[in-house]
Amino acid sequence: MNAPAVGVRAVAWPLLGLAIVLGLWQIGVLLSGVAPYLLPPPTAIARAMWESRDMLAAAMGRTALGAAIGFTCAAAAGILLGSVIALIPFLRRSLYPLATILQMVPVVAVAPLLQLWVDNGLPMAILSAAIVALFPVLAATIDGQASVDPGLRELFKLHGASPLRRWWKLDLPWSVPTTVTGLRIAAGLAVIGAVVGEFVSGYGGARAPLGIVIQAAMRDARTDLVFAAVALTTVVGFALFGAVSLLGWLLVRRWHASAVNESEDRR
Numbered sequence: 001m002n003a004p005a006v007g008v009r010a011v012a013w014p015l016l017g018l019a020i021v022l023g024l025w026q027i028g029v030l031l032s033g034v035a036p037y038l039l040p041p042p043t044a045i046a047r048a049m050w051e052s053r054d055m056l057a058a059a060m061g062r063t064a065l066g067a068a069i070g071f072t073c074a075a076a077a078g079i080l081l082g083s084v085i086a087l088i089p090f091l092r093r094s095l096y097p098l099a100t101i102l103q104m105v106p107v108v109a110v111a112p113l114l115q116l117w118v119d120n121g122l123p124m125a126i127l128s129a130a131i132v133a134l135f136p137v138l139a140a141t142i143d144g145q146a147s148v149d150p151g152l153r154e155l156f157k158l159h160g161a162s163p164l165r166r167w168w169k170l171d172l173p174w175s176v177p178t179t180v181t182g183l184r185i186a187a188g189l190a191v192i193g194a195v196v197g198e199f200v201s202g203y204g205g206a207r208a209p210l211g212i213v214i215q216a217a218m219r220d221a222r223t224d225l226v227f228a229a230v231a232l233t234t235v236v237g238f239a240l241f242g243a244v245s246l247l248g249w250l251l252v253r254r255w256h257a258s259a260v261n262e263s264e265d266r267r
Helices: 003-032 042-051 053-087 089-103 107-117 122-146 150-158 163-174 176-201 210-219 223-266
Strands: none
Touching: 003 042, 042 053, 042 223, 053 089, 053 122, 053 163, 053 176, 053 210, 053 223, 089 122, 107 122, 107 176, 122 163, 122 176, 150 163, 163 176, 176 210, 176 223, 210 223
């Protein structure tokens, strides 16, 4: 079976599953007679999304911007800090457990403190997204670089390679598959962090992102609009996850090709 057919099937099955879920949802709401403000049918959500398409599109763009910038900052900081911690055993023993403990603190609990450090609006969403997305990248980078083959480390040491050169030529490429996994996890968390930051910051008006749209719709008992905004946050998460997965696939493919070439050269 060729690659395009496999790709079509990979997309078709989830879409079929989604269609079945939406159909059952629509039928269940109609037959049960549940009030629309408690659980609107998918058709009402689609109608609300279409009627408010301009406002929702602008809000989705602002949420996507905050999540993307926060994720990028977390990715860069996580890879750099993780590399330093993995390189120095003392830091790995002392800072890594501390980072694990800090990750257990819900971002909702510390979000009000973030208002003291940054301005409301986009900076708040970026910082909240970065904090949530940092640990998966940090942990994946540390685990990946700590698992480097000791024999290869000795080989680099034997040839007099500096720690920086060894990191660039050995540790960083070796940890690519593990780091990519951490980046995929962080991509989804960044959207969650951005929306939490928007909830706390409370900025609205013409610059309202999806988090504020959700809050305003809840106050107005517009459950259909709430579901529409939540669905768009999911779209943002899928888009960011897809972009990271594509980049990760390219990096892993290149890493695998380099490993195969080096193995053939040794033969």
